[in-house]
Amino acid sequence: MSHSLHPNNSFKDLFDSPEGLADRIAENLGCPVTIEDANHRIVSYSKHETNVDDARTATIMRRKVPEHVVNGLWKQGIMSHLFESSEPIVIDKISEIGLGNRVAIAVRKNKEILGFIWAQTNDIPIDAHHLQQMKDASQLVSHHLLRQQAKKRKTEENQKEFFWQLLTGTLRHKTEINRHAKRFDLSLEGQLCVAVFEFTEEMSQSVERHAYYLTETLHQTRVVTRLFDDKQLILLVRTNNKVDAAEVSQTFIRDFTQKMKERLDFEDMRAAFGLIYDSPDAISSSYKQALKVLELKEEYPKPLADVDSYQDLGVYQFINELSALQKQENYRNDTIEKIRNYDAKNKSMLLETLRVFLQQNSNVHKAAAHMHIHTNTLNYRLKRIKEIGNVDFKDANQKTTLYLDLLIEENERESL
Incomplete structure (x- = not known):
């Protein structure tokens, strides 16, 4: 791999393979390149590199950017900049998260974020030509991510219908539920519960985008599927350990709420989750319980201010x-x-x-x-x-x- 950028190269040819796409961008830029989707999962990364930093190594090994790296980028204001601007940005080394010098750009279609391109530049000086290369690369990557997104959206629409059937109890037989789950490649093994985040103002596209983004990037629990319903974000979350399930769910709710406030200055939201079950045919019960928590939190705001779990309602479960x-x-x-x-x-x-x-x-x-x-x-x-x-x-x-x-x-x- 060359150790200098090549600003005169262009991206005139298209690639069927995203792997080939990352290699070509890296060849043009003369440095390691990673292409991620909007939720920091790897789409493609260039091969045969040396002198890569810890953040890149960990990302490639996990196929997803580590949470502490994402958090560090938010704290430094880098992710906010990428979300708001269509221009590439130059990022100085951030040792505490293992990140070397970078040039990064958000890949978008109009205002919608499709993904990100990260180039590890090490100590190579960056000029206007290099930044233009990143912009050209983002246009090329946009075509690939749009095709991926179209397939993903079709799958998600079918998943939403399946999720509503679970929430409303339309699907009651475990065999039938598991057959549908297998069709959508959804794992319903382990401990399951429904979490609901309720926003007290209209859900703007920005709020919806960030909420979706956080459900994908918070690592301590697994979001099986999700949907937006009016002012509510409804999640089906799964953990593997029954002993830690309630604690994990509460930690997830706390972290999600905190990060929404930090990143969007968003104060007006309530959160709740139902009881945790080890069978998917009880998902509708967990959903009703989460809604009951939200209803009671609104009715009794003072005594239930810090209560998120149906289990922790105590006598308030039956007070009405x-x-x-x-x-x-x-x-x-x-x-x-x-x-x-x-x-x-x-x-x-x-x-x-x-x-x-x-x-x-x-x-x-x-x-x-x-x-x-x-x-x-x-x-x-x-x-x-x-x-x-x-x-x-x-x-x-x-x-x-x-x-x-x-x-x-x-x-x-x-x-x-």
């Missing part, structure tokens, strides 16, 4: 049903009524004390600290609560009933 049943049966808790009447007559705070005490898992010190009172004061109030309401704080059933009834009352007041 319990509330509706209580209204239907004209239910009331006599213990709570007695304490409320006492408070009204004596201008005391026993009911609030009971609520905080139960909320703090019957921990006297935490409850006293939360209310900014002395533990002796709290113990006195608890003694009065026992006497007035005939409360036995050793009775788990009674405490649970009181806690739920107080929680329902509180939520109904806040919703007024």
Whole structure:
């Protein structure tokens, strides 16, 4: 391989093979070249090179750019520049991610990103002719990626229909589900759950593009398939280890949300995922649960602000049903009524004390600290609560009933 760029060469001939395409661009530029798709998977790379850097070596070995390299490029503002500009950019060495000197350009069709070309230039001086070579190369690569994309889009449309059938429970038999999954080359083995990201504003093409991009480039979990529905991005995610599945799903949601905020300054979004199952015929259940989490997060924003998982809803899974049943049966808790009447007559705070005490898992010190009172004061109030309401704080059933009834009352007041 030559060690100087050849700015006078042009790309007049087309190639059926993307491998030959990368080699030809590298020959013209005189340096190693990698062609990636829009999600940093390798489409083609030039062969028989020496003095390649760690980032390039790792990318070729994995057939995809390592996540720490992608993250480093975003932090340096390089990916933002590539997404926004059709011009090539010169990138100085970034040692912390193993990246040597580069020239890079986004391959696009109008405003849509199709992929990227990266040339490792080492210490070769770059001038306007070399940058024009990259622009010429991007036009050539665009034709190849457009053909790939047309095939991919047709497959994705069929996958979306299959995914909707799973989400709605139209496909219920595992044998039939696996037959369709094999047809679309989708792996449904392992632990599966549905994650939903809900955007509170209209999904612009930019937001949709970045959201799709992130589902492909975050490595800690496997996105089996995805679709956009109005203001929601719905994902089917898969992990191999049942023990780590919930933790991985929460990490994925946290990282996805954080990167959307960082890269698009996008604050208005909620996230949720359903229970994790080891059979694809339960995907519709996981989807309904994820939607339930989003519904409850909107209804009870304060107590559920940090809850993403259906499993972590706790009693909130059933709170609306319990509330509706209580209204239907004209239910009331006599213990709570007695304490409320006492408070009204004596201008005391026993009911609030009971609520905080139960909320703090019957921990006297935490409850006293939360209310900014002395533990002796709290113990006195608890003694009065026992006497007035005939409360036995050793009775788990009674405490649970009181806690739920107080929680329902509180939520109904806040919703007024």
